[in-house]
Amino acid sequence: MTRNITLSVSDELSEKMKEHKDVKWSEVARQAIEKRITDLETLEKIAQKSHLTKRETEELSRKIDRKIAKKLGLR
Numbered sequence: 001m002t003r004n005i006t007l008s009v010s011d012e013l014s015e016k017m018k019e020h021k022d023v024k025w026s027e028v029a030r031q032a033i034e035k036r037i038t039d040l041e042t043l044e045k046i047a048q049k050s051h052l053t054k055r056e057t058e059e060l061s062r063k064i065d066r067k068i069a070k071k072l073g074l075r
Contacts, residue, residue: 039065 007029009017017025039061047057069075 017023040058043057043061044054047054050057052060066075
């Protein structure tokens, strides 16, 4: 079974998305959500064996995401 969700984006982002009509934006969003869920599940497994709190683990994840994005030129 699948479920629909509604996603809000800024007017500016919407206009940029319209410039790329060939991109299936719902697929991009689905993949991003799936990746984030996988990352969170991995972090939860690590956290179970760690002395870090869930909040500390999530902050570490955000820092890693930012550094990877910066390295790839996405930020």
